[in-house]
Amino acid sequence: MNPALEVTGLTASIGDLEILRGVDLAVPFGEVHAIMGPNGSGKSTLSHVLMGKSDYEASGSAKIDGVEIMGLPVDERARAGLFEAFQYPTEIPGVSLDELTSEMALSNPDDDGYAARVDAASDRLSMDRFRGRAVNVGLSGGEKKRSEMYLLGVANPKVAILDEIDSGLDIDAVREVAAMVESLRSPGLGVVIITHYSRILRYLDVDRVHVMVGGRIVKSGGPEVAEELEGAGYTEYVVRST
Amino acid sequence: MTTADTIGSSDAAWMAERRSAASTALATLSMPSPREEIWRYLDLDFDPGLAAAATEPGDTAPPDAVMSGWEGSFISVVDGFVVSEGVGTASASESEVALPDDGDLFSTASRAFAPGAALIGKGLLDTPVFVDVQSTGTATSFPGVHVDVPAGSDATVLVRYRSTTGEPATVVPTVTATVGDNARLTLTVIQDWNYRTRAMGRGVVSLGRDAGLTLTEVGLGGLVGRLHLDVDFVGRGSHAKVYGAYFGEEDQTLDYRYFMNHIGTDTRCDMFLKGAVEDDALSVFTGLIRIEESGQKTESFQTNRNLILSPGASAQSVPNLEILANDVKCGHGSSVGPLDEDQRYYLMSRGLTPERADRLQVHGFFEEVIDVIPDDSVADWVRTRINDKYVTAQQEGRV
Ligand SMILES: Nc1ncnc2c1ncn2[C@@H]1O[C@H](COP(=O)(O)OP(=O)(O)O)[C@@H](O)[C@H]1O
Numbered sequence: 001m002n003p004a005l006e007v008t009g010l011t012a013s014i015g016d017l018e019i020l021r022g023v024d025l026a027v028p029f030g031e032v033h034a035i036m037g038p039n040g041s042g043k044s045t046l047s048h049v050l051m052g053k054s055d056y057e058a059s060g061s062a063k064i065d066g067v068e069i070m071g072l073p074v075d076e077r078a079r080a081g082l083f084e085a086f087q088y089p090t091e092i093p094g095v096s097l098d099e100l101t102s103e104m105a106l107s108n109p110d111d112d113g114y115a116a117r118v119d120a121a122s123d124r125l126s127m128d129r130f131r132g133r134a135v136n137v138g139l140s141g142g143e144k145k146r147s148e149m150y151l152l153g154v155a156n157p158k159v160a161i162l163d164e165i166d167s168g169l170d171i172d173a174v175r176e177v178a179a180m181v182e183s184l185r186s187p188g189l190g191v192v193i194i195t196h197y198s199r200i201l202r203y204l205d206v207d208r209v210h211v212m213v214g215g216r217i218v219k220s221g222g223p224e225v226a227e228e229l230e231g232a233g234y235t236e237y238v239v240r241s242t
Numbered sequence: 243m244t245t246a247d248t249i250g251s252s253d254a255a256w257m258a259e260r261r262s263a264a265s266t267a268l269a270t271l272s273m274p275s276p277r278e279e280i281w282r283y284l285d286l287d288f289d290p291g292l293a294a295a296a297t298e299p300g301d302t303a304p305p306d307a308v309m310s311g312w313e314g315s316f317i318s319v320v321d322g323f324v325v326s327e328g329v330g331t332a333s334a335s336e337s338e339v340a341l342p343d344d345g346d347l348f349s350t351a352s353r354a355f356a357p358g359a360a361l362i363g364k365g366l367l368d369t370p371v372f373v374d375v376q377s378t379g380t381a382t383s384f385p386g387v388h389v390d391v392p393a394g395s396d397a398t399v400l401v402r403y404r405s406t407t408g409e410p411a412t413v414v415p416t417v418t419a420t421v422g423d424n425a426r427l428t429l430t431v432i433q434d435w436n437y438r439t440r441a442m443g444r445g446v447v448s449l450g451r452d453a454g455l456t457l458t459e460v461g462l463g464g465l466v467g468r469l470h471l472d473v474d475f476v477g478r479g480s481h482a483k484v485y486g487a488y489f490g491e492e493d494q495t496l497d498y499r500y501f502m503n504h505i506g507t508d509t510r511c512d513m514f515l516k517g518a519v520e521d522d523a524l525s526v527f528t529g530l531i532r533i534e535e536s537g538q539k540t541e542s543f544q545t546n547r548n549l550i551l552s553p554g555a556s557a558q559s560v561p562n563l564e565i566l567a568n569d570v571k572c573g574h575g576s577s578v579g580p581l582d583e584d585q586r587y588y589l590m591s592r593g594l595t596p597e598r599a600d601r602l603q604v605h606g607f608f609e610e611v612i613d614v615i616p617d618d619s620v621a622d623w624v625r626t627r628i629n630d631k632y633v634t635a636q637q638e639g640r641v
């Protein structure tokens with residue numbers, strides 16, 4: 001069986017700035033992985049390059065369930081099954097969440113499950129009062145994350161990348177987000193959580209932890225890797241990689 | 243309230259005198275020059291057809307889609323002539339007070355030729371009024387609408403301009419309103435001429451003490467769709483919300499010159515215009531907030547945002563302030579640019595095709611203004627019209 005996500009030799013740069021220097025990563029279906037690393041190590045870049053943001057020169061391979069997505073436009077990657085929950089979700093003034101989800105359905109006519117997933121995700125995440133409001137406009141940090149999790153539920157991807165889903169949240173909100181992520185775990189989905197704190201991992205069982213420093217994955221292991229980092233921080237890796 | 247009631251004999255004499263003076267003055271006037279600030283950016287190299295001014299109304303066209311959901315009364319003005327039963331025209335003195343003589347060719351021609359503005363006042367204002375202003379052929383016409391909101395009352399008026407044929411014409415429309423003390427006026431103006439018609443519009447609204455105005459202008463049609471608007475905040479505590487939405491395509495010019503004149507103390511204005519242009523269209527917004535020495539405690543803000551949807555399209559956006567009082571709050575913002583890349587990326591990351599992503603962004607851009615149009619069925623009609631224009635341009639590869 002294909003892994004949900006398989007990344008090999010992924011590089012990315014902007015002008016002379018090399019940001020990703022050869023990332024290899026495999027996330028099997030049904031698993032939740034964490035990518036940890038200090039600020040500026042390239043974590044958000046990884047998720048944007050996978051999603052196809054045009055700012056970067058990228059090379060290498062990324063497959064969703066065996067299908068190569070590098071080179072595809074952003075929307076085709078989404079329809080191939082990739083979902084990025086943004087660290088800073090963009091505000092779309094004048095467009096309600098309901099309008100967005102109905103356009104998502106219209107853009108993907110082969111999938112007739114949108115209406116049912118809108119109802120289910122809306123119930124599960126208590127989204128009723130947000131659905132008529134403009135996408136991400138005037139929402140608190142926690143509400144934005146919730147809204148992203150809602151869209152993830154509606155999109156029903158094969159791979160979900162959650163970028164700093166825990167940043168800027170108080171501890172209760174972190175717990176809540178952790179529970180939402182936990183409830184995503186399913187045989188048809190691979191999840192990647194990007195974070196620079198190990199905090200959220202206390203409330204969440206992850207299968208593997210990858211440490212990213214200087215645009216490379218420098219260590220991969222079980223949940224114990226996060227515990228080590230909590231004690232020692234990234235110093236060891238930063239020193240080694242420079 | 244018939245024509246006979248409002249134009250008494252002395253009034254008629256005054257009007258005749260004013261007409262003849264204007265005709266004389268007209269002989270010495272030529273087209274305004276784009277070197278004058280108020281006409282800047284405009285192509286004024288055309289014949290306004292003053293020799294062919296309409297002398298009678300053409301055939302009245304039947305109601306159309308935008309009128310079907312309207313709950314209120316209708317008044318028709320055809321080629322400048324009020325054709326509805328029981329609707330009079332503003333008296334000479336009312337017109338004189340409501341509409342200043344700008345001294346230029348169009349203002350003077352209007353004084354020489356306009357048959358008289360449809361008078362919408364007490365009695366007619368009990369229900370919302372839809373004024374259907376039609377241009378039926380090539381004749382130059384001078385339609386006027388004068389709204390007189392008595393003190394303490396509430397009025398809703400919509401003025402919709404349209405061409406009933408595809409013929410080119412010059413139209414010099416005027417909208418004037420006096421809003422009495424403690425009165426409120428909700429005025430919506432929809433400019434929907436055919437793409438061969440040049441409309442050189444003029445508007446003046448005067449607000450009494452604590453009077454309120456919500457004015458929304460929707461610019462859709464016209465080879466030239468111009469509105470030179472003054473809102474005079476005369477009464478203490480008078481306040482207005484001035485909204486605008488315009489969408490230009492082909493070789494249209496949509497031209498807005500907005501002057502907010504704060505004369506009374508404690509007055510407040512929020513102005514918010516949004517426009518988009520595609521193909522070779524041009525939009526112009528020049529806004530002036532002028533606060534007189536007497537206008538202390540005024541708060542006045544203006545924002546104009548423009549989307550450029552094709553490489554050949556352009557927008558001029560020039561907000562200005564002129565403040566003679568020292569205890570006021572003012573601000574202005576303006577922007578001209580293409581669709582937002584971050585929004586497109588975000589929407590596409592949710593699986594939207596680029597076409598749908600851009601359509602949704604354009605829809606959202608206008609929603610902040612369309613959402614405030616007081617009549618839901620009119621708002622829906624405007625929404626659909628703008629969406630259709632953009633979708634057609636997408637399908638034809640013009641954006
Ligand atoms: N669009 C961009 N333009 C310029 N520099 C960028 C851009 N995106 C990322 N970078 C740079 O790449 C490096 C990695 O950034 P990022 O991927 O955001 O790191 P992280 O998410 O791990 O904090 C940083 O040095 C950042 O400044």
Ligand SMILES: [Mg+2]
Nearest residue numbers: 043044087164
């Ligand atoms: Mg980041």
